[in-house]
Amino acid sequence: MAPSSRPYHHGGLKAALLKAAVETISASSPASMSLREVARRAGVTHAAAIYHYGDKAGLLTAVAVDGFRLLTAQITSAYQAYEDFLEVGVAYVRFAVEHRAHFEVMYRPDLYHAGDPELLEAKAAAAQLLYGSEHPDPGQLLAGVAAWSVVHGLATLWLNGNLPEQLGKDPEAITRLVASRLPPSTGAAP
Amino acid sequence: MAPSSRPYHHGGLKAALLKAAVETISASSPASMSLREVARRAGVTHAAAIYHYGDKAGLLTAVAVDGFRLLTAQITSAYQAYEDFLEVGVAYVRFAVEHRAHFEVMYRPDLYHAGDPELLEAKAAAAQLLYGSEHPDPGQLLAGVAAWSVVHGLATLWLNGNLPEQLGKDPEAITRLVASRLPPSTGAAP
DNA sequence: AACCGCATCTAACCAGTGGTTAGATTATCT
DNA sequence: AGATAATCTAACCACTGGTTAGATGCGGTT
Known part of the structure; x- marks a missing residue:
């Protein structure tokens, strides 16, 4: 060019x-x-x-794939940098805010080809990372799902403007605050 | 007719x-x-x-308003019936599943007139119910936001098919399981 | 070098959409 | 009854996603 x-x-x-x-x-x-x-x-x-x-859905599929790969990369590097699950959650919220476009597409499967192999692969990789590795015992799986749910809920509610203003304008700070109100300590390292 | x-x-x-x-x-x-x-x-x-x-957004605004009112009613009656916060969370997830159409519109403000007065009122009423009443101390507010985030995250992840299959097919049961993995005890009654 | 085949892109078309406008139809109020 | 306002239709518009036929230019083969 x-x-x-x-x-x-x-x-x-x-x-x-x-x-x-x-x-x-x-x-x-x-x-x-x-x-x-x-x-x-x-x-x-x-x-x-x-x-x-x-078609249009194909383009949006590509956006979603790109998003899941970006997310995987960002979560991975956050965990490697901090070795702290809280920071993984914070990284999740940061991703949602910094890559709002990607994030919003990723979780609207009605917009893209949800069965696309590349998509499934990228999504599975991210999911595996998010709820702990491989075949965890049921307890670890639940802990992972719980943690993912919290940060995912926080991220979407934040993006939609559904969080009370009193919490301030920094979604990452809110994540830390909310997390501190949650489980004293959830599970072992993966 | x-x-x-x-x-x-x-x-x-x-x-x-x-x-x-x-x-x-x-x-x-x-x-x-x-x-x-x-x-x-x-x-x-x-x-x-x-x-x-x-316009189209106006119709979807009406759907959203209807949804927030339905949600408020259902949450209220769940709390009155059980006096238990867990059951409020379960009722939230149940609402999302039983009224998927309403729920999906409610949390896509780009589809409707997010500034509509009726909408704001209905949303505020639901929100107030969800993160505890009136002017709670910061701790209670955070606890409410945390609880809302978990169930909201669970509901949206479930609707999008992002929860691992091993958890089963009953979203309400999953909610109870996940909740049991979370805060030993969160806050006082409202 | 000239050629051919294939990948890439455009132009023109189609049915369907959200929104506007003018007018038809019907209820309601006196 | 007659007029006024509410409700609905018909016809139109610009735009959209998708299809198709063909233009354009790349690469490799001879």
């Missing part, structure tokens, strides 16, 4: 469309994103977008 | 449209609901729906 206006046979159109989709969603919401606007933003026809992704 | 086909000047069109909207959403999802299909189901033109609700 050297000069500015003529990388036709674009080279990175597929990736550019994904980026444009995320930007478009960030500017509004997943429901109101239009294929044609995404394509416009990338400087192509909407048929070009359909060529690469099959 | 006595005979079958001729209550023109319909009498209860507005309510019938609301019902039709909920049914349509139940059959698919909020995002894919179309005004015209809702109107078709009610036997009128889509312009009639717009006459009563202003």
Whole structure:
């Protein structure tokens, strides 16, 4: 894309469309994103977008896959950095806030192809990370689900503006506060 | 609606449209609901729906308001029946599952008029109930937010099929299990 | 080098959508 | 009864997602 206006046979159109989709969603919401606007933003026809992704749901599937992979990476590195489950929860909320577009798509399976193999794989990887590894005993599984539920609930309620204002404007701080009100200590390390 | 086909000047069109909207959403999802299909189901033109609700977002606002009121009623009666916070949480999850259409609209403010006065009132009433009454001390507020977050997270994760299958098929049972894994005892009665 | 085949993209079309407007129909009030 | 206001339809608009036929340009083969 050297000069500015003529990388036709674009080279990175597929990736550019994904980026444009995320930007478009960030500017509004997943429901109101239009294929044609995404394509416009990338400087192509909407048929070009359909060529690469099959249909609108296919594009949103790609956004969701990207999101689950990003989440997995961020959670992993948070745990490696702090070795602390609280910080994993905080990282989850931070991801939801920093990547609102990705996050909102990820948890609206009615918008994408929920059965897509790549999607299932990316989602499974994230889930496994989130509720503890492999085949935990039932107690550990429950603890993981509980922890995931709290941070997921916090993140979505925050994004929708459903948390009381008195809690302040910093969702990560709220996460720490809420967590401190919860289980004194939940489970062992994985 | 006595005979079958001729209550023109319909009498209860507005309510019938609301019902039709909920049914349509139940059959698919909020995002894919179309005004015209809702109107078709009610036997009128889509312009009639717009006459009563202003626009599509207006109709969805009505669904959300209805949902928040239903939720408030159900939570209230659950607390009165059991005097137990766990049962309030279970009632929250039950509401989400039994009234999936309402629930999904309520927490997608991008779909409706989030500033609508009726909406704000209904939402505030529910919220006040959910994180404890009136002006609780900060600790109680946090406990309420924590509890709400858990059940909200559980409900949304369940609806999206993001909970591990090993937990079984009964979301209310899962709620009790998860809750038992959480705070030994959270707060005093309201 | 010229050619061919394939990947990529556009143009034109389609049915369906949300919203607007003008007018038809019916209830209600005096 | 007659007029006024509420309710609904019909016709239109710009826009959307998706399909199809064809234009454009890339790569490799000879």
